[in-house]
Structures are given as structure tokens and as C-alpha cells.
Amino acid sequence: MSSKKKHIILILVLVLIALISFLYMTVRNHRAEKSRITIVLPQNTQEDLSSVQEGIRDYAYDHQIKLDVWYKKQMSEKSFAELVKEEKQNRSMGILLVYPEFYLKKNQNGYKYKEVLALTDTMKESFLHYAAFVRREQEEETYRMPISETVLGQIKSGRKKEVYMENTYRLGYECMQMIEAYGKKKKMESIFLQPLKLDREILEAGSLDALLVR
Amino acid sequence: MKNKKISIRVIFPVVMSASIAACIISCILLFSYYFSTYFQKDAIEKIGKQRDFLAQSLETQIENINVLINRIYYRNIKKYDVDSARFAEEMEQQIFLEEKCLYGLALYDIDGESIWHSGTFAEQEDAKEMAWFLQAKENIETISYGRRRLVLPQEDSYVFEISRYVEYIKDGNMRSGILLMEYYTDSVDEILSHYRNQKSAYCYLLDDQKNMLYHPFDKEIASGLYKEKTIEAALSCKNYRIEKADGQQWLIEGQQIGYTGWNMVVVNSMDSLVLESHNLHYLVWFILLLIGVILIFLDTLVFHNFTNPIYRLLRTMEKFGKGDYNARAQEEGIGELKNVSIHFNIMADKLQEQMEEIRRNEREKQNMEKKLLQSQINPHFLYNTLDSIIWMIRSEEYDGAGEMVSLLAKFFRISLSQGKDMITLEKELEHASSYLAIQNIRFKDKFEFHVDADPELLKYFCPKLSIQPLLENAIYHGMDGMYEDGEIEIRIYEKNGDIKIDVSDNGPGMIQEKIDYIMHNKVVSSKRGSGIGVCNVNERIQLIYGKNYGITISSELDEGTVATITIPKMEEMDEQ
Numbered sequence: 001m002s003s004k005k006k007h008i009i010l011i012l013v014l015v016l017i018a019l020i021s022f023l024y025m026t027v028r029n030h031r032a033e034k035s036r037i038t039i040v041l042p043q044n045t046q047e048d049l050s051s052v053q054e055g056i057r058d059y060a061y062d063h064q065i066k067l068d069v070w071y072k073k074q075m076s077e078k079s080f081a082e083l084v085k086e087e088k089q090n091r092s093m094g095i096l097l098v099y100p101e102f103y104l105k106k107n108q109n110g111y112k113y114k115e116v117l118a119l120t121d122t123m124k125e126s127f128l129h130y131a132a133f134v135r136r137e138q139e140e141e142t143y144r145m146p147i148s149e150t151v152l153g154q155i156k157s158g159r160k161k162e163v164y165m166e167n168t169y170r171l172g173y174e175c176m177q178m179i180e181a182y183g184k185k186k187k188m189e190s191i192f193l194q195p196l197k198l199d200r201e202i203l204e205a206g207s208l209d210a211l212l213v214r
Numbered sequence: 215m216k217n218k219k220i221s222i223r224v225i226f227p228v229v230m231s232a233s234i235a236a237c238i239i240s241c242i243l244l245f246s247y248y249f250s251t252y253f254q255k256d257a258i259e260k261i262g263k264q265r266d267f268l269a270q271s272l273e274t275q276i277e278n279i280n281v282l283i284n285r286i287y288y289r290n291i292k293k294y295d296v297d298s299a300r301f302a303e304e305m306e307q308q309i310f311l312e313e314k315c316l317y318g319l320a321l322y323d324i325d326g327e328s329i330w331h332s333g334t335f336a337e338q339e340d341a342k343e344m345a346w347f348l349q350a351k352e353n354i355e356t357i358s359y360g361r362r363r364l365v366l367p368q369e370d371s372y373v374f375e376i377s378r379y380v381e382y383i384k385d386g387n388m389r390s391g392i393l394l395m396e397y398y399t400d401s402v403d404e405i406l407s408h409y410r411n412q413k414s415a416y417c418y419l420l421d422d423q424k425n426m427l428y429h430p431f432d433k434e435i436a437s438g439l440y441k442e443k444t445i446e447a448a449l450s451c452k453n454y455r456i457e458k459a460d461g462q463q464w465l466i467e468g469q470q471i472g473y474t475g476w477n478m479v480v481v482n483s484m485d486s487l488v489l490e491s492h493n494l495h496y497l498v499w500f501i502l503l504l505i506g507v508i509l510i511f512l513d514t515l516v517f518h519n520f521t522n523p524i525y526r527l528l529r530t531m532e533k534f535g536k537g538d539y540n541a542r543a544q545e546e547g548i549g550e551l552k553n554v555s556i557h558f559n560i561m562a563d564k565l566q567e568q569m570e571e572i573r574r575n576e577r578e579k580q581n582m583e584k585k586l587l588q589s590q591i592n593p594h595f596l597y598n599t600l601d602s603i604i605w606m607i608r609s610e611e612y613d614g615a616g617e618m619v620s621l622l623a624k625f626f627r628i629s630l631s632q633g634k635d636m637i638t639l640e641k642e643l644e645h646a647s648s649y650l651a652i653q654n655i656r657f658k659d660k661f662e663f664h665v666d667a668d669p670e671l672l673k674y675f676c677p678k679l680s681i682q683p684l685l686e687n688a689i690y691h692g693m694d695g696m697y698e699d700g701e702i703e704i705r706i707y708e709k710n711g712d713i714k715i716d717v718s719d720n721g722p723g724m725i726q727e728k729i730d731y732i733m734h735n736k737v738v739s740s741k742r743g744s745g746i747g748v749c750n751v752n753e754r755i756q757l758i759y760g761k762n763y764g765i766t767i768s769s770e771l772d773e774g775t776v777a778t779i780t781i782p783k784m785e786e787m788d789e790q
Contacts, residue, residue, distance in 0.1 A: 007514050010231050011507050014238075018503035021496050058434065062413045149367055170437035206363060210432035213370040 035065045037179050038087045038095040042102030043071040050214070051145040052098055052119065055172025063180060068092060072103040077111075080104060084113050093183025096175050100126075114188060119175050124190075131175045131191035133166045142195050144168060146214045155200055164195035167211060223525070227517050231510045238506035242499050249491060249498075257487035258454055261467055264409065265480045268417060269469040271405045276473050279376060280357055282312065283395050286319065287380050291393060295383045296321065296329050305330065317365055317373045317396040321382060322347065324390040329382070335396065336365075345423075346377040350392045354379035359474040362399055362427045372399040374427075403428055406478075414486035420445065422475030448479040456484065523547030527555055539566050575757055582754055596622075602656045618655055624648045631678055639706060639713070640672035646681040646704060653689055661693050661700030661719075668707050674783050676713070677758060683751050684717040684765070684777040687732070692721025692775055708783075712763070715779040723771040733767060748777065755781060 039056060041049065060067050068087065075083070087095055097104070097118040110126045118127040136142050142164040143151060154160040174191050182188040202208055286308055294301035309316050309332050318335030322328055326342025341347050346360035360375035373396040380393045402419070409417045411430035419428040424445060426432070434440035447457045448468040455466045463484035470477055523546050533541040542562060543555040599622050606615040628645035631637050637645075643665060650663045681704065693700040705716040724732075732748050752765040759782055769775035 007227065007231060007510065010235065011510055014235070014503050014507045014510070018500050018507070021499050021503070054433070058431075146367070152367060167437050169433055170439060173434070173437065173439055206361070208436050209364040209372070210436040212364060212367045214368055 035063070035180070035183070036068060036090065036092045037065050037176065037183075038068040038070065038083075038090075038092045040070045040072055040075070040083070040095065040097045040100070040103075042099050043073040045099070045102050047099060047102070048144075048146065049098065049168075051168040051211075052172035055169040055174075056096070056098075056176055058169075059173045059176035059180075063176075065093075065176070065180065075100075075103045077105070077107060080111065084116065088115070094179035094188070096179055097127075098172075115179075115182065117175055117179055117182075117188060117191075119171060129178075129188045129190050131171055131178070131193070133171070133193050133195055136164055136195065142166060145211060147198070147212060152203065152212065155198060155203055158200060162197055162199040165198050165208075165211065166195045167193065169211065223517075223521050227514055230513045230517070234506055234509045234513065238502050238509075241502050245498055245502070246495060249495065250488060253488050253491040254484070257482070257484075258465060258467075261465060261480055261482055261487070262454065265417075265467045265469050265478070268405060268409060268480070269471060269478055272402065272419075272471050272476075272478060273473075275401050275405060276359075276471060278401075279374075279395075279397055280473060282316075282397075283357055283376060283378055283393065286395070287378065287393060291321065291380050291382045293383075295386070297384060302330065305332065309334075315398050315401060317371070317398055319396070320394045321380070322392045322394065324351065324392070329384075329391060341392075341394075344375075346375040346394060347392050350377035350379050357473065359421065359476065361421065361425055363396075365396065372403075373397055374399055374402070399428070406430075409480070412486075414483035415481070417478060417480045418442065419471075420449075420477045420479065422477075424449070427476065444479060444481050448481075449477060519548065520551070523551045523555065527558060531558065534562060539569070578753060579757060582750055598656065599652055602652075606655075614655065618652060621648045621651050621655075625652060629679065635678055636675045637678045638672060639667070639674050639676050639715075642676050642678065642681055643667055643672065643704065643706065645679070646685055649682055649685060650702065650704075653685075657689075657693070660696060661689070661702055663702040663704070666703065666705045666707075671706055671708060671713050671783070674713060674781075674785060676715075676779075676781050677751075677754055680751050680755065680779055680781075681715060681717060683748055684779070687748055687777065688717055688719040688721070688775070691724070692719030694721065696721065711783065713781050713783055715781070716776055717779075718774060718776040720774040723773050723775055724767075724769040725771065726769075729767045729769055733765070751779075755779065 094115040118130045124130045144166040290304045318332045320331035349358035357378045376395045465482045467480045530543040545555045625648040701720045
């Protein structure tokens, strides 16, 4: 190989290293902006979504994910399809439907979107992937976060021996985790979460105090 | 191909480029190493300062709490009887005044029986079994800081259980008891929440039993989504510690908070700490790499500028060596390189000039040899001499005719000399004598001639027919107008190690212009002579012996002329 060619190759290699370093630096600074997840929340609902939202928000904050949040009162099948298409174009990693039963009608055939995860109580069969709590036999003993002071008082006073708490914070958090994993590995699964046991001893220990506040 | 492999033109730029690349990479590595260390130290110092600031703020807050509990003790409990209305009034007043930070107050006797408590206080069963009670009972001189407890879930309100040993007045008697103060955690939480609470940088607070008093990710911890892995490391380190967890390096800095036994821990991801320096790293790398590219480019450029003139000069020299004597180097390059080209061109010019001269001398020599050959059988001389012999026979001068024939025979024998160009001085002198004798007979004793030769020198060689042109010059110019009184002398002697041959006449002499004309122009004395001019003889001698030898002519008007041949002493000589 001639001296001239060797020089050209050497210079090209150095220029390439410089460019890669420069691009890496630029890309690294903007990498966070590329992660985006779409959240659809019900509008004007009586359901307390603060814990779910907090779980979603904390995960997004910890993992530098940008959230596209939509509040929907009603959403037709068509507009849902458009939303999925639009968010795909926006390079969203996936869509989380929070309690779609409040704004989306049930579909006989179901909504066959791989990138959609529904956090739901009653529309599990409408989606390929969903997140829900495992139902206990004694449903009257299961409460959703935040638990009222009355119930807590009953546990403390011994009038209730134990209750089960649906940790919606964790459910929201894990839904985000699943969608991010789908964005990276293209693998989505349904999430089933066991309610947490809450008795006097646990309350006295204070280990779940953070979940009992509003 | 082999030469190309070891060519400096290939090796030097490659070695230089490789050296530059190695230097740049070394600079990058050294820079990265030293700056990473510097940034790490700097980050540790900064985090240390932040930790100290947080600890200082917490200690100030603890100081306020201490002041408050002491004030309640000394101004109320120790002052008023616990059964008096004034006591309850003062205590309620205190709670009212400090309602933003005080949730409840309770006074227990030393057996754990409740003596008094505020309205908001939820009475605890088996108080004497509680940690806050036991701690205060055991450490009567200090204030005990107990656990954190959720009191108002709807308002997200927690309290610290702070207790101290007290002496209270009941029925006029001093008794021992424990004061419990439920103090809102908000002021402490607020101090700690000022620290960046991200997964890469956060702080938390532990009590002396390693129970969590504050953690920014308490919900995640309670949900089992996060586990604090730095507790053991934080409690075991004196100042700071770097631990590896979850594939990352973590800087853990712990600080004990005075009076309380609490430990505040500041946790920072080393990656995020040095992240700010990454941009500087990349920028410096980019600049260094750019410098590397420019240096290699300049190296190549300068080296090419340096070597190209040399290689062009080399090609010119090759062409010159192959016989293209008109090839000249381009006078280019930097400094001395240009001088090399200039001096090569000067050398080539001189060489070409000398070669031209050699060629010219060669041509001259060939010309001379041709003339010599012609002179050996000069028909004019022969005809004239034979004519003289005929006239002598007709005049019945048989002896003279015989002598002339004899002289002519000797003359031609030496002229021919078997084709040799160099003959001994003895023969040359014999030849000159024969010639003079023949001419003397022909010119009827118009002149006399003498020969005076050092016999020791006669064995040396000299160019053939070198004296005859001088004799012709003496006869045809020196004897012109002379009548029986002309004299020609040939003298051979040694001077300064060389042989001198003087041919002198007593003729009218010559002016300097004429001498110069004879010496520099190829003129012959007479058409009847040898046809060789003095100038030819001079050139021939110089051609054979060099420029130090040759002919010199000195003349004085009305006195005569002396032509001197100077040759070295040579006994034998190669004909060529």
C-alpha cells in the first residue's frame, strides 16, 4: 500500500473517531428526548387516580421518559385507532390506557394493538395486554389506595383484623416499566398484581405508611 | 521494489504519522485519566459541602426542637403542679403557639401511667414498653429522638416521637416522669427535600436503629419497587465511600446528626457526577483528534515539500548519468535544498563545458595528426629540395647533391619514424639539423646555424616535428632580408627540472602584436613549409603535457627572436 493511501486512511480514521465522539456527545445529550410514552386518562371521573398517576410520574421522572398525556371523556374506536397511529408516528414507545372503561366502549373483537397496555378492572378481555389486580374471594375486604382513615382506625382498634390494599401506585409504576420494556425489546405481557395485606402489626411497624397517605 | 520498501519517503511519514497518532492517543488517555480524577475529587468535595450544609441545617432544626422541649419542661412542667388548671392552660397554650410544628404532648409518670396529654394526642397503651419511654428513662440527661410515625394519613402528616426525662410537681412533691413530644417531620423533610431527589442523587435519614426517617422514594420502597442498598456502607464509612451497585459506582457520604444518633446519608451516582465533565472530555478529544489530523496533514505536506525537490533532483541526476547532459534541476525547495539544485546545475554546466573542451581537443588532435601526416610527405618541400638537387647535379656539384640527398633521406626517415608521435630529443634535433642544412643549401648559405644541446637531455622524448615550425618561422620571418649574415641557433638545456629548447635568430624581430597573432592563430610561416603553425605546436604540447608547458616567444626589434619550447623530462611515453 502506498504511503499516500496509508495517510489518507489514517486521517480518515482520526476524522471518523472525532465525528463519532462528536455525534455520540450530541446524541447522548438528546437521548432522553427520544423516550416517549403516551398515557390516556379518563376525564371527569370519580375514581381516585392520584396514586396511579403518581406511579406513572415517578417512573417517568426516574427514567427520563417524556409523557404524552391525553384526557378523554369519550373515545370512539376510530379515534382510538388514529391515536395509536399518530403516537406511533411520534415514536411513542407504547400507549397506557388508564381505566379505559370510563371513555372507551367495549369491542366484541377487542382492540388488537400490541403497543397498548390497559390498566383496567372490567375491560381485560378487550385488550391483548392489560394490568389488573388479582381478585380475592372476599372482595369486601379489599380496598384501593388511598385507604380511608375509618378503615385504618378499624384496623388499629382491632375491629378489622386485616384488609387488603390494591397498590395502584405500584400498578402505575409497573405499567410504565412494561411499556418501556416493550419499547426496547418489543415484548409486552399482562400484569397481575396481588393486593397487599394490611393488619395492625403492619400499621404499627409503619412499613407501609408511605402508601397510606393521600 | 526493494528500494521502495526502505525508502525514507515511505518510512518517515508513516513513522511520523504513527508517532503523532500515538501522542494524540496518549494525550487523550492522560487527559481522561487526570481530568476524571480531578472531576471525581471535585465532585466528592462538592457533595461533601452539600452534605455538611444539610447536616448543619438539620442540627439547627434539632437545636430548635431541643429548645422547645426544654422550654416546655422548665417553664411549665417544672413550674406548675400537674393537677393545677394553670398547668393544663399553659400546656394547651404552648401547643397552640407551636401548632405548626407540634402535634401533641403527653406526660407520663415513671411507671408509664398517663398524667396529662393534649387533645390531639392518641393515648398509647403500654407506654412504658415503648422505645421512646425506655430511652428517656435510661438516659435522663439527654433528649431522646424516637421513631417517625404517621399521624394524619389524609394530610400526609408524620411526627417524630421526642421524649425526655422530667421532674414534675404533683401534690407539692417532685416526681419523675417522661415527657413525650410529637413533633411534625415537615421541617426536617423540607430540609432534606431541598437536595436533588433523583435516582442518581438523593439523601435519606436513618435513626440509630437503622429505621428510615426520611427517604425520597418511600412509596417505591413500601411498594417493593426499590431497595436501599447503601445503608450498611453508609454506616460503616467515616467520610465517604465509593461502592458498586446495579452496575454503577455510587458515592456514599454519611454524616451523624448531633444529639439524635441519626445518620444522614447522601448518595450520588458517580456516572452522573462526572457527566458534566463528559462534554469537556469529548470537546478536548475532538480538538486533540483535529490537531492530530492537522499535524499529520502538515507532516505529509512539509515532508512532500522537502522530499519532492530531492526526488526531482535525483531523477535529473539519473537522466544526466544516462547521458542527457542538457538535463538541469529545477531550482526549488526550501533553503539548502534549493542550493543543492543550484550547485548541481553549476556542476553540470562545468562538466559539460569540460567535456566540450575534451571533444574540441580531440578534434584538434585528430586535425593535428592529419596535418602531421601531410607534413611528413610535404610535396612542396620535397619538390623544392629535389629541384635544388637537380640544379646541383646540372651544375656538376655532385658532392653537394650527394650530401643533400643524404640529408633529405635522414629528414624523411625521422619524419616518418614508423608512425610514432613521440621521438627522442636526439632524433628531433637530428631532424631539425637536417632541415636547417637542407634549407641552408637551398638558400645558398644565407644563414648559419648552430646547435648547442646538453647531451644528457637527448635521451628524453618530445613530440615529433615540434622544432621544425619554429625553424620555419625563423627562416621565413627572421632571415627575411638577411644576406649571408643570418644566424639561427638551437639550444637545448635544463631549467627548473624541465627541458628548454630555444630557437633563436638574429632577424629583425617582431612586435608584440605579431607574436600574439602567431601564438593565437593557426598561421603557417610558408606554404612551402610543414603546414604546421607555432600555435598548433603549442596546443599539441599543452594537450600532451598540460597547460604549464608549451611555447613562449620573446622578440626585440632589430635584435632577433627567441622561441622557447618547454617540455618535461620524459624518458618513455605511451603513444596514446
